[in-house]
Amino acid sequence: MNILVTGGSKGVGNAIVNKLAEKSGDHIYFTYLNSEAAASELEVKYPNVSKVQCDFSDENSLSSLVDKMEQWNIDVLINNAAVNPQKKHFHKLDEASLVRDFKTNIVSTITVTQAAIRIFRKKKSGKIITILSSAIIGKPAVGWSEYIAGKNYLLSLSKSWATENNRFNITSNCVSPSFMLTDFNQDVDERLVEEIISSHPLGKLILPAEVADAVAFLTTCSQHINGQNIVMNAAMDI
Secondary structure (H helix, E strand, O other): OEEEEOOOOOHHHHHHHHHHHOOOOOEEEEEEOOOHHHHHHHHHHOOOEEEEEOOOOOHHHHHHHHHHHHHHOOOEEEEOOOOOOOOOOHHHOOHHHHHHHHHHHHHHHHHHHHHHHHHHHHHOOEEEEEEOOHHHOOOOOOOOHHHHHHHHHHHHHHHHHHHHOHHHOEEEEEEEEOOOOOHHHOOOOHHHHHHHHHHOOOOOOOOHHHHHHHHHHHHHOOOOOOOOEEEEOOOOOO
16 A cells, blocks of 8 residues: 655654554555654655655645645545644634634545545545544633644544545545643643643553554555544543
8 A cells, every 4th residue: 555644753753654564565655744854754764655745724734745746646535734823712812823723623534535535535445543632522721722722623624524535435534542641742830741641541641653553554454434533532431
């Protein structure tokens, strides 16, 4: 299979690329923005991994990626790329930043997924996997309204991708892990991290490698698993 992972150089994206690259019969393409060293390390480590730089806030860069997707004839798309949203109370959110973040995190994901669906429909098969967050389940965390709203937006889209493309043997599923320490949230207060760990049923944070295991499963699972959201939070919401 030819698999594209967006945002694959760091954090959970890096773990996903590492996990999928273990299967030598597949070729893994992944995007990165600025992490040239980390991206090159993956490419050197695995002969079946290729990096491509892409700025999801830039239309020309995104258009170039779409062209490459056609050349690669991808079989699986894993939506993971995102920029850090504003961590503020809703009434303090800056409108210009909201529009910028929506374009980068949501519109770019739509563009890439539309391109993937066109490819998948031609071959009458394909899988879309979108990385969300268990923060969309239950009570919203204070100061994370923009982040949670964006993830919920993608969850709704993922379900539509599933129902609209079912007859083309295309599946669309999500993985929503609980809080984990990655480059994406390295600025989070240590006291908050300790509070999250103390309230966690397992008394520990989920690891990116565990999320990668779930993603790897979805790349080869039955077509009957479609339109689902795998929440990885140790039953915290039950």
